Amino acid sequence: MTLKEIAFRNLLRRKGKAGFVLAGLIIGVSTAVAIISFVEAMTNDINHKLEKYGANILILPKTEALTLSYGGLSLGGVSFDMRELQETELSRVNSIRNSKNIAAIGPLVLGVLNINSRKILLAGVDFSVSNILKPWWQVEGSIPDDNGMVLGSEAARILGLMPGKKVTLNGRNYNISGVLRPTGSQDDQLAFARIKTAQAILQKEGRVSMAEVAALCKDCPIEEMVKQISEALPGAKVMAIQQVVKGRMEALAQFKKFSIGILMVVLLVGGLVVLVTMSSSVRERTEEIGILRAIGFRKRHVIKIVFLEAGILSSLAGITGYFLGWGVTHVAFRFFSENESVHIPFNPELAGIAFLIANFIGIASSAYPASMAARLDPNDALRAL
Amino acid sequence: MSYIEAENLIKTYGRGEAEVSAIRGVSFGIESGEFVSMMGESGAGKSTLLSIMGAMNAPTTGSYKVDDIDIYNLNPEQQADFRREFLGFVFQSFHLVPYLTVAENVMLPLTTIKMRKKQKRSTAEKALMWVGLSGKEDRLPSQISGGEKERVAVARAIVNEPPVLLADEITGNLDTKTSTEIMELLQGLNQKGMTIIMVTHSPDCAKYARRMMRVSDGRLVQ
Structure with a gap:
């Protein structure tokens, strides 16, 4: 015979009471797991969706000049301070601590061209990441090869060019492979070519004018990412596009705060269920506790029995609660989110936390009933029968 | 000096006008290996005296020593240890734990002792054999008779071989034949050297004791 x-x-004897405590804890733990998993899945989903907003960090050459343009409106006589970065330097961005949060880096080389006697800004871009950095782009035609270009809608209209036409630059012919559908941004005014092509046309081999970065900052503040990139590129000015980043972070933070509030209430209720049920169980067992104390059980032995009971139920509730919460998250996510493809993986860390939370609540809520049991005077307990 | 020594025990309950004296200056000595019965009318203070002797009810004043240990100078945990090592209790209403089997009930006093599980089991089986309950180890208390429950209670009280057995009205709920069997069991234990103090209303049971203490109105009158 052991205390266990x-x-x-x-x-086993008090199945009803044990079941009630178990149910209370399972509801608490599964709700907690469901909320945490749901918030986690929502965060991933939102981050995934926010990727579609494109770049959120800009890397520019350091300059002392102030930009005299606003909302795409450039005031006359303003020229670009055409300092550039070395393309090879950008690879350092991949070595920052939070490099895993970087979805894409898009180097950009800019320069002015003359096409059909009109000045136009040529942008050399990496088309392989344009679906991340410029997800709103829709090209009528095709992505250009090394001898091609894509024109913004306004540029195509003004220059009178369309897919299939050719332009000659520096004595070399380039195909207009496509035209961008109107984006409402300055991209409508530009011509785009592969970065190597643009560097060759602009005679800026190995140099880039700026770079756009799409960073997913679920676990890190965007300011921290900016700081890390600035340290990696001391010759560059790194800026976060604050509106997008702040908006996304604030929405998530508010959702998390709300969830934590609900979580606390649910766990508190679970704890109260344990407290009330265990207290009632101790009161019912006055005789038994009196016998144990009379035959030489110390107070700590009685406390240990109550804690063991709470521990057994809590452990069971922790495991069951996790899997139940996990299942509920799957169902809830399908119900609340349009994105049915989001995978909610088994999270051993969360399972461990659920187990610990269940045990903490179970044992903390049993502390009072346990001390009540230990305080029972054996003589009073037996005489009261 | 006696093995059990009580000196001027006084026990009062309540305060002021509500104060009730249950024990009023009781002194006695019991030698090791004695079989003492304690008789008296209801409310005389027998059970209070027995609970004081059981290290479960501190007297208001006076001292109580067993084997020269001043029991009420011990802290509550030491008193629990004393009960486990020195005392066996047999209660009138058996007080068996209903969800434990007969053998498990008997093993209860061994729960907190460092002993192998098998050894605990065999010790309990020996105690059950001694009280004539071999073969009923795995039954629940609800599956045995009143007399058998009392035997289980006796087996539980002696399983850790305490030097003193305290019995409170243990034949009160039993028929004559079963009462006689239980008393013979106690007599056998006493013959093996155990000190027995038994509270009883029954003169027939009291005859098994070698000495009788009579309690009346909280005082020892004989």
């Missing part, structure tokens, strides 16, 4: 066996036998 006494605790276990008592639970």
